[in-house]
Amino acid sequence: MPKTVEEKRQREQEVVSLMIKLYCKKNHHTKDGLCDECKELDEYAKLRSSKCPFMETKTFCSNCKVHCYKPEMREKIKKVMRFSGPRMIFYHPILAISHVIESQKEKRRLEKEN
Numbered sequence: 001m002p003k004t005v006e007e008k009r010q011r012e013q014e015v016v017s018l019m020i021k022l023y024c025k026k027n028h029h030t031k032d033g034l035c036d037e038c039k040e041l042d043e044y045a046k047l048r049s050s051k052c053p054f055m056e057t058k059t060f061c062s063n064c065k066v067h068c069y070k071p072e073m074r075e076k077i078k079k080v081m082r083f084s085g086p087r088m089i090f091y092h093p094i095l096a097i098s099h100v101i102e103s104q105k106e107k108r109r110l111e112k113e114n
Contacts, residue, residue, distance in 0.1 A: 005056045009049055012060075015095055016045045016077075019084035022091055027083065041076050044069075059106040060099075 024030050024038035034042060048068050049055075058064050062081075067074060088096040 009052070009055050012055075013046050013049050015099070016049070017042055018092055018095070019088065020045070020080055022084045022087060023080040026087075037076075041073065041080070044073050045077060059102055063106055063110070 020038050020042045021034060024034045028035045028038065030038075033039075048061075052058070052068070054064055054066070061067075061069075069077060088099070
């Protein structure tokens with residue numbers, strides 16, 4: 001579990017990159033690395049994460065009140081997440097399980113606030 005904001009940022013970037021890589025491999029049939037389109041998305045996601053002022057308090061971008069992705073990139077990342085999310089349990093089970101646990105904690109926290 002990340003302790004500092006920078007560790008959290010690094011972890012988020014790693015997870016998103018893994019999801020993009022899985023998506024690219026399965027949909028664009030890349031062997032190693034990423035196609036140009038997915039590489040652009042990966043770099044964009046890392047850039048947005050590196051500039052996020054809410055990293056300390058947020059759990060996931062989907063729970064954030066401010067959506068900082070351009071609409072086109074937001075649609076692309078949503079497509080990647082919808083595809084890769086359910087498959088992460090087979091390729092990166094520890095990350096997938098920790099994501100589910102963190103999501104449930106965040107859901108309960110948001111319910112208490114409302």
